[in-house]
Amino acid sequence: EVQLVESGGGLAQPGGSLRLSCAASGFTFSSYWMSWVRQAPGKGLECVAKIKQDGSDKYYVDSVKGRFTISRDNAKNSLYLQMNNLGAEDTAVYYCARHSWGSLEYWGRGTLVTVSS
């Protein structure tokens, strides 16, 4: 069974940092593109970043470029999102998702990031 479990969310101050993790199991992690998607409270969905199987290609939405870094450790079956210089607009539930057939097939339960002073 495919499982994606996010962790690392919490309360951060404006300008602060957080590092999200996603533990993957039930599939060959190194064979799939992976993404982070966020959903602000009561709002819609936004693709934040995605990373190729071997980590050689990374893509970011413009609003997080230069502040967020996606990475992965295939030996640990883990996906990460380093978030720096956080602002109120980054408050959201962050989901880890596995790609297949050109879209996001499996999603984790998400981890809530709240940016507030």
Next chain:
Amino acid sequence: DVVMTQSPLSLPVTLGQPASISCRSSQSLVHNDGNTYLTWFQQRPGQSPRRLIYKVSNRDSGVPDRFSGSGSGTDFTLKISRVEAEDVGVYYCMQGTHWPGTFGQGTKVEIK
């Protein structure tokens, strides 16, 4: 970025009746590889999104056959042939052809 526009945004439906959601994109979703990466998701209250349909019309494993997807180019539709109580939630279309992937605003399906 590609803008995805869904309609309606709210859809009250009688149990057992059909429902249809439209999704339009601001540019063609046909990829250079010939595929059209249009996906439909269901998000039940308090849950993560669940993929229902990928590449316009392919139903995911375990998705009831009352759900179907169709369309091409910039115009797509999700149909539920007979709405059941468990179908209540918000439905999103998403394009994965162009980065960043973008979602529609969501259509809230509720029972009348």
